[in-house]
Amino acid sequence: MCTKEAAVGERVAMISLHTSPLDQPGTGDAGGMNVYVIELSRRLAAQGIAVDVFTRATSSTLPQVVEAADGVLVHHVAAGPFEGLTKGELPGQLCTFAREVLRTEAMQPLGHYTAVHSHYWLSGQVGALARDRWNVPLVHSMHTMAKVKNAALAVGDTPEPVSRVIGEEQVVEAADLLVANTDAEARELVDLYGASPDAVEVIHPGVDLTVFTPRDRRESRRSLDLPEDAVVLLFAGRIQPLKAPDVLLRAVEVLLRDDPSLRHRLVVPVVGGPSGSGLEHPSALADLAADLGIEDVVRFVPPVTQGDLAVWASAATAVAVPSYNESFGLVAVEAQATGTPVVAAAVGGLTTVVRDGVSGLLVDTHEPRDWAASLRRLIDDPTLAERLGRGAVAHAQEFSWEHTAELTLAAYQRAAGRMRAEMAS
Template structure:
């Protein structure tokens, strides 16, 4: 596997680390548990990093020299994709040739094209996000993705042997925006760690998290960037507070700033009159995050674009309903009216109305949470690994058909 711009060893929710890190880490572990040997190649970002780290039995993470040994934002990655590919090929020159290259995100795909061609093996690619999709759903104040990213993604869409999409909606976007043959795409839903994210007593989680019992607790978890919409939640909470000052409201935002555009949530909370209501926390480990999910009455995902939305699945696995934007893969992750609610836009008034409705109907919150925990059981990482392995087999067959061995 190739994950150039972010490592599965990094803490999700900080910098450019997010759901993709969780995806790669857990997918690799599940594939290894199924008998595959998985090597993950990422960029070296620290002078003290070892060349190779054992992530779990059968899964190794290799650090490749490309650019300076320090953190770079993902916008700085395209110029060093070739250097990364060269380093990867050098590292592998005396190693057994892999059967498949699986690249994640477009800059990894550029390196994957080079490696797969050199080794004469198939490339499977997972986009995770796409420029042409993001540019159609920009948050206010966001800059569009550059045309050179669109061109790079088109090269990958044309050159990859096989692609996997998180949902049918993402498959359709690949077909519509990148002219990919539908027969070259497998739908493989992401999973959730059901051993960590599981229901438990909300009252105990509230004590552990320091949330008062009577509080209507709304939670956001993710990278703090406009695309993820935390500013929408803060504005909606302000509207709800003005409309219903009787509601004992608390909003917890877990994550760290990401991207080059500033997003001052503290200033926005102050403008909305939410001092003492909005609480910000840095990213936390999965077990602690699960405790926070269980402490919440509702988890909010006002994203402008999501290929799937792992946070929604993790929250629901903990028995907490989710209110999410009706974008990307979120209609697959959240069953509207059964495990939570989908909101058709990003207007704070509309979001405040949905949150108010949930506050006023605690029995519905309980019913949604129960259904959410049951629904999440469909999405174990074992199913994701099974679908991915099937995609690998189809890619190997397609590559063999396109490149017959001549004698």
């Protein structure tokens, strides 16, 4: 369709099939990927690159097209029943979704899109078809990978099916360029999926540094009805075994068992909603808090906006990210940008996002006593907490969506070059 020499970056088709960038992060399938897609799209549009995001419609009341920002259109594609369809059932709707995406492009002038950027393997399957039909490069972001997840399953979590593994392998083979969040993810793509090192580009996600910025902690606590002198240990994210909020609760039980006097000033907000296999037992975390005898210090908060999340993070003594795996760990960067140190599991992208001893603390295990010991260091040593808070702000400055967009645009251009070379060979 469009000529090979067309300038890449004029209009990008962004495919995010299973979760909409307009959804509230923190529950269901909405999380860091939602933030990634909308923030990257906005920054690309700010550089003059129009973006059309294609996502599956989950309600009959949704408009067919929504202008999410100047230069960013979100297309709600009807594919399967609007509600009640699990992520595991979505592969059966790939053909319908792809047909509607191709139909949208067919109504536009020749060469309407100059690149396709797909997110998660389901979208990659559609992106591969669009690449061949439109004759434009396919750039793909995995976000999570079945082989990595299955190698580090949380207790009670469900392994990813073989069909997903095969689908991911197919997308890796079809993509002109793969975007990895970190060096660790790049190695996983090469070692586990056989990707060519030359076809992998490491581009860190960003953080909105105008939203996540240092604020007065006492003022943040007052606005959230938290005691100014409280010890606030925050978890923010989807409540599912992979994210391991139970590790924080079990660590809190250890803290209180070792020091009962801490109980009167300890607050443990859990900001988010059930997701993934956590949907099977939506009250499991609350039940655990009761079983551990710590329900009086745990406060469950529904998912909040990015602005409100910034207030929660700035109010915290520390933000805990005990996930069993993270391709990046956006919440950890966002928390650090507010000046709050992060205690994180030393897994995946978190080893890049958190600088141990500089912007936070990394924990090598998921044992509650090890987590309690790391959290105790920040509780007992305000000087350490303040130093890590300053380091957190400085470290977060390395991650901005503007920089992410610049590198991604260069990746589109590189992918186009790879595609031209392949066609010429």
